[in-house]
Amino acid sequence: MSAVAETPVAAVADARKAGDWLLIATAILLGVWVLLPIYLLIVNALSSPDQVTAFPKRFFPSFDLGSLSFFINFAGVARALWNSVLVATLTMILAIGFGAPAGYALSRFDFPGKGSFRFLVLMTRAFPLPLLALPLAVMFIRTGLDDTAIGLALVHTTLALPFAVLITFSLFSGIPVELEEAAWTLGCTRWQAFRKVILPLALPGIAASAVFAFTISWNEVFAAAVLTIENRTLTAFLLQSLGESPLYLKFAGGAALVVPALIFIFAVRKYLFAMWGIANR
Amino acid sequence: MAEIAIKGVAKRFGGFTALHQVDLTISDQEFMVLLGASGCGKTTLLRIVAGLERPSQGEVWIGGRRVDHLPPRERGIAMVFQNYAVFPHLTVFENIAFGLRMKKLPQQEVERRVNRTAELMHIEQLLKRYSGQLSGGQRQRVAVARALAMEPDVILMDEPLSNLDALLRLEMRAELKGVLAASKTTTIYVTHDQVEAMSLADRIAVMHQGRIVQAASPVEVYRNPAARFVGSFIGNPPMNFIPATKAANGSWTVAGLTLPGPSLDKQKLEFAIRPEDVDAGAEGLHATVRVIEPLGPHTLVTCDVEGGLFRAILDSNASIQVGDDLRLAPKPDRIRWFDPETTNAL
Numbered sequence: 274m275s276a277v278a279e280t281p282v283a284a285v286a287d288a289r290k291a292g293d294w295l296l297i298a299t300a301i302l303l304g305v306w307v308l309l310p311i312y313l314l315i316v317n318a319l320s321s322p323d324q325v326t327a328f329p330k331r332f333f334p335s336f337d338l339g340s341l342s343f344f345i346n347f348a349g350v351a352r353a354l355w356n357s358v359l360v361a362t363l364t365m366i367l368a369i370g371f372g373a374p375a376g377y378a379l380s381r382f383d384f385p386g387k388g389s390f391r392f393l394v395l396m397t398r399a400f401p402l403p404l405l406a407l408p409l410a411v412m413f414i415r416t417g418l419d420d421t422a423i424g425l426a427l428v429h430t431t432l433a434l435p436f437a438v439l440i441t442f443s444l445f446s447g448i449p450v451e452l453e454e455a456a457w458t459l460g461c462t463r464w465q466a467f468r469k470v471i472l473p474l475a476l477p478g479i480a481a482s483a484v485f486a487f488t489i490s491w492n493e494v495f496a497a498a499v500l501t502i503e504n505r506t507l508t509a510f511l512l513q514s515l516g517e518s519p520l521y522l523k524f525a526g527g528a529a530l531v532v533p534a535l536i537f538i539f540a541v542r543k544y545l546f547a548m549w550g551i552a553n554r
Numbered sequence: 555m556a557e558i559a560i561k562g563v564a565k566r567f568g569g570f571t572a573l574h575q576v577d578l579t580i581s582d583q584e585f586m587v588l589l590g591a592s593g594c595g596k597t598t599l600l601r602i603v604a605g606l607e608r609p610s611q612g613e614v615w616i617g618g619r620r621v622d623h624l625p626p627r628e629r630g631i632a633m634v635f636q637n638y639a640v641f642p643h644l645t646v647f648e649n650i651a652f653g654l655r656m657k658k659l660p661q662q663e664v665e666r667r668v669n670r671t672a673e674l675m676h677i678e679q680l681l682k683r684y685s686g687q688l689s690g691g692q693r694q695r696v697a698v699a700r701a702l703a704m705e706p707d708v709i710l711m712d713e714p715l716s717n718l719d720a721l722l723r724l725e726m727r728a729e730l731k732g733v734l735a736a737s738k739t740t741t742i743y744v745t746h747d748q749v750e751a752m753s754l755a756d757r758i759a760v761m762h763q764g765r766i767v768q769a770a771s772p773v774e775v776y777r778n779p780a781a782r783f784v785g786s787f788i789g790n791p792p793m794n795f796i797p798a799t800k801a802a803n804g805s806w807t808v809a810g811l812t813l814p815g816p817s818l819d820k821q822k823l824e825f826a827i828r829p830e831d832v833d834a835g836a837e838g839l840h841a842t843v844r845v846i847e848p849l850g851p852h853t854l855v856t857c858d859v860e861g862g863l864f865r866a867i868l869d870s871n872a873s874i875q876v877g878d879d880l881r882l883a884p885k886p887d888r889i890r891w892f893d894p895e896t897t898n899a900l
Contacts, residue, residue, distance in 0.1 A: 449639065451635045451636075452639050452641060452642075454626075454633075454635070454639070455633065455641075455700075457605075457606070458604060458605075458631060458632060459627070459656055459700070460656030460657055462627065469652075470643075
């Protein structure tokens, strides 16, 4: 006890300062870790083919849209892009259609097996997709779901569903049950109370959860590559065709994939933080 | 006309019995307060009347109609919640109008009722605001206005003042009493605050461990507790209890004093007296002073009587020292006797 009490104030201040520096350094390191690849991707996507291979690199891109426009006009890209949007939209609808009612049920009702249900929802993320891909492909071929948007959307829904359930669960839990009860006593049926009181309050969060489901599908490549042949999504298409393409085209394709996903996630970050229990601003 | 009859209502949550066979009749326009410590079942009983909870058995009647199978919206009730439950996505106006719009009243009538109740609750200047822009007291006013606008037969209130600070609570209490008396509705009001209960109620139903121990007027509950629990729960400080032993038929010995009491074939009873119903004198209960707390108008004296604590409220002029031996004379007409086994009043 006395040793602590006698520690010079200056030493404590030094230790605190060192701690501050450590924190800042770690933050910078992590920031660079995430931001540098994105930066390089965008710089190279916006540079002319010569500049991509040239050395030294320029810090600012030349805003040469040559590689991007070449990429957009590349045969099959438009179709793959359309497939990606279609699959992601289907995934979004399915994930919210199933996930939001499940989230509501988890937050409002006590039913036997509630705890295990929540655990199982998370457990679905524990199986690596490659493990499931082969049996899934066989099953899909048998049922005729292979190489269709709905088939792939089903797989992506299983990936997105746990998040949809957990985000909407925390969303509905954050809305006091008394609001619903007050609506009942004021003349609402269960459904009216949900539509007039709960839905307006939950809608921004549900939209965020939908966007997140969309992004999960948009980014997914493994199932897309295994389960589609003709109707490839953008990720699967790029994996297949950009392998042998020149470097500047790879960068353009990468940017086309990453930027929309980044924008989506940025738009809904508040709700994702809320889901993980971090105070949001 | 909305008489409420609760007949043999019981509620079990799994293995836990929250309410045992509760019977209570509340007459039209009566202000009934359900009073009890937390966990006594008072809120559960209110929620069963509201239809937010289903009774495990028993019947609820409102205005001569059996309602226990009906959803809340068909019971002719309005409810005020402890945390106000003001809809955050609607303005104050739309909050008050919410139930009226559900009834599909014409716009003119909606406006008339919203303005009237807003005026009644002194929130007419807040009608355009959202819940987030209101203080706790203002939100409470909106919640009450929303219930009153429905012009219900029955208003149910679940600790509506407990989230307000002390001064505001006092102000709202007086206001609520006036507003509800004028609205001529039957009211059930749940609280754990005995002062609130005493000041508001026409009748108080004291609840303990899922049972109604006594339902009577505030003065009756205070003066003639039906059970030991009521005496020890109501009153600040609560009633004093001292064991009594039989001296002769119809006379009992209490802390060195022999008093006339009930003639019973029992050896032991419990003597009870309110702290303000004793006087320091030459004859009385033998008491040793432990603590003296001057409170201004009177002095609260905590004594040792027969090895138990005894509180007396005495005149502040009395010159008493810690350690003094007092003789506390109980006022004969205020003495109450309890059966130590059943804890019921005799």
